[in-house]
Amino acid sequence: MKNQGVLPYVVETLKCSDTVTAWGGLPLVLETMIALGVGREVGQHIAIRERDRGYSEARKIESLVLLMASGGECIEDIERLRQDQGLCRLVGDLAGADALRTFLYAFHDDELIARAQASRSPDRVAYIPEENEALQGLGRVNVSFVRQVAAQGNGKRATLDHDATIQESHKREALFHYKGGRGYQPSVIYWAEQDLVLADEYRDGNVPAAMDNLRLIQRGFAALPTAVTELFFRADTACYEDRVLKWLADPKREDGPQGHIGFTISADMTQELRKVCAAASETSWQMVDDRPQETVYCAEVEFTPGNWSKDAKPLRYLAVRIDAKQRELDGTCGRKYLAVVTNRDGKAVDLLRWHWKKAGTIESVHDVAKNELGAKVPPCGRFGANAAWFRISLLTYNVLSAMKSAVLPAEFSKARPKRLRFSVFTIAGRIISSGGKLILRVAEEIETSVKLVVARQRLAELAARTNTA
Numbered sequence: 001m002k003n004q005g006v007l008p009y010v011v012e013t014l015k016c017s018d019t020v021t022a023w024g025g026l027p028l029v030l031e032t033m034i035a036l037g038v039g040r041e042v043g044q045h046i047a048i049r050e051r052d053r054g055y056s057e058a059r060k061i062e063s064l065v066l067l068m069a070s071g072g073e074c075i076e077d078i079e080r081l082r083q084d085q086g087l088c089r090l091v092g093d094l095a096g097a098d099a100l101r102t103f104l105y106a107f108h109d110d111e112l113i114a115r116a117q118a119s120r121s122p123d124r125v126a127y128i129p130e131e132n133e134a135l136q137g138l139g140r141v142n143v144s145f146v147r148q149v150a151a152q153g154n155g156k157r158a159t160l161d162h163d164a165t166i167q168e169s170h171k172r173e174a175l176f177h178y179k180g181g182r183g184y185q186p187s188v189i190y191w192a193e194q195d196l197v198l199a200d201e202y203r204d205g206n207v208p209a210a211m212d213n214l215r216l217i218q219r220g221f222a223a224l225p226t227a228v229t230e231l232f233f234r235a236d237t238a239c240y241e242d243r244v245l246k247w248l249a250d251p252k253r254e255d256g257p258q259g260h261i262g263f264t265i266s267a268d269m270t271q272e273l274r275k276v277c278a279a280a281s282e283t284s285w286q287m288v289d290d291r292p293q294e295t296v297y298c299a300e301v302e303f304t305p306g307n308w309s310k311d312a313k314p315l316r317y318l319a320v321r322i323d324a325k326q327r328e329l330d331g332t333c334g335r336k337y338l339a340v341v342t343n344r345d346g347k348a349v350d351l352l353r354w355h356w357k358k359a360g361t362i363e364s365v366h367d368v369a370k371n372e373l374g375a376k377v378p379p380c381g382r383f384g385a386n387a388a389w390f391r392i393s394l395l396t397y398n399v400l401s402a403m404k405s406a407v408l409p410a411e412f413s414k415a416r417p418k419r420l421r422f423s424v425f426t427i428a429g430r431i432i433s434s435g436g437k438l439i440l441r442v443a444e445e446i447e448t449s450v451k452l453v454v455a456r457q458r459l460a461e462l463a464a465r466t467n468t469a
Contacts, residue, residue: 018089019086020431022084023087024426024452027090027091028459035462038399041145042057042058047134048103059094060100063095068374068396069425078095078097090431108132143223146198150228151225152406156228157230158232159191160220162188162234162239163188164186166185172381173382175206183378187209187216195401198223202386202390209238217239221261231262237268246309248343249263277301298318298352301319301339318340319339342355369397400420404420407458409454430442
C-alpha cells in the first residue's frame with residue numbers, strides 16, 4: 001500500500017466511530033460536577049426552559065464547562081466534542097451550538113440595562129446593571145459548589161483577593177476602556193487558600209475600576225462557609241474608597257460577617273500622601289527588596305484621609321519608596337512612592353510581602369480564565385449573555401481546581417488547564433460493551449501515570465459523602 005504522507009503509515013477511517021475517543025480523561029470533569037452536586041444546584045436555581053423537552057439547564061451548563069475545560073474558545077467549538085461519538089457515549093449527548101447560544105441569551109435583559117441607564121446621575125456615563133434571575137441563579141450555583149468543595153477540608157482561614165480584568169471585544173456594543181481599546185471589565189473575588197473564585201461582577205469597559213466595589217466584596221464574604229473564622233482581604237487602589245475602608249475596618253459592619261477582617265489595600269498616591277511619604281526620615285526606611293534595576297524600601301508613616309472619622313480607629317499607612325539604580329541624564333536618581341493602607345498588626349515588610357502575593361493569585365486566575373478557559377472573547381453583543389459566559393468560565397476554573405485537589409495525583413495540584421488537557425483529558429481509548437457494562441480501554445502506561453481508575457474511585461467516594469451530607 002502506497003504511503004499517504006512523508007512518514008511511513010496510512011490513515012484509515014472507522015465506520016463505528018463510537019468505539020474510540022480522543023478524550024478518555026475528559027469525563028472526569030463531568031464526574032466532578034456530578035459528585036459535588038452541580039446539576040442538582042442548577043435545577044434549583046436556574047429555570048429557563050418553558051417546555052419540558054430538549055436539553056435541561058444542567059446539561060447545557062455541563063456542556064459549556066466541558067467545552068471550556070477542553071480548550072474551546074467559542075460556542076461553535078462544542079461541535080468538535082459532539083463529533084467524538086465515543087466521548088458522547090461516555091458522558092451522554094452534549095447540547096449543540098444553537099441550543100447553547102439560545103441558553104446564553106436567556107441571561108440577558110434589555111429592561112435591566114435601560115433601568116440602569118435611567119437611574120444613573122447626570123454627571124455619570126458609566127453604570128452597572130442588575131443581574132436577572134437566571135444570572136443570579138448561576139452565581140448561587142457557584143457559591144453552592146464552593147461550599148461543597150470547602151466542606152471536604154477543614155480550612156478556617158480565608159484571604160479574599162479582589163481585582164478587575166479587561167476583556168477585549170470588537171462588538172459594536174462594547175465600550176471603550178481606560179487602556180484605549182473596547183470591551184468589558186469584569187471584577188472577581190478569589191479565595192486564595194482554596195484556589196476558588198467566590199464571586200464576580202460583569203461590567204462594561206467604560207466602568208471605572210473604583211466604581212461601587214463594596215457590593216461585590218460583600219457578596220464574596222457572604223459566599224464563605226460558616227466554618228471560616230479568620231478573614232482577610234487584599235486589593236489594589238480600585239478598592240481604596242471611603243465606603244470599602246469603613247466597612248472592612250468596622251467589626252460590627254452591616255451586611256457582612258461580624259468581627260475582624262485584616263486587610264491591605266493599595267492607596268491612591270494623592271499630593272498630601274506623597275508629601276508625607278517624602279518627608280519620612282532616612283532612618284525610618286527599611287530595605288524590602290534589592291532588584292537588578294531598583295531598590296525597594298518601606299516605612300510606616302502617619303496619615304489620615306480627610307474623610308476618615310475622628311472617632312474611628314486610625315489605619316496604618318505603609319509607604320513604599322522605589323529608587324532606580326541608574327541615574328537620570330541630569331544626575332538625579334529616579335524615585336517614586338507607593339503606599340498601602342492596612343488595619344493589621346505586624347512588621348511593615350512582612351505585610352507588604354503578604355500584600356504583593358495577590359499578584360500571584362487573582363491575576364493568575366484572570367490569566368487562566370481568559371487564555372485557557374475561553375473567557376478572553378465574549379460570545380456576542382448581549383451584555384447578560386457575555387456575563388453568563390464569563391461566569392461559567394470561572395465555574396469551570398473552580399471545577400478543575402476541585403478536581404486537582406480532591407481527585408488527581410499530587411503532581412497535578414498546580415497544573416494549569418493546558419497541562420491537564422495534554423496529560424489527563426486527551427487520553428485515547430477504545431470503548432466496548434461487555435456484560436451490560438460500558439468499558440473504556442486505555443494504554444496501561446497512560447493509566448499508570450494519570451491514575452484514572454483511582455481518580456474515578458475517589459470521585460465515587462466523594463459523591464457518596466456529598467449525597468449523605
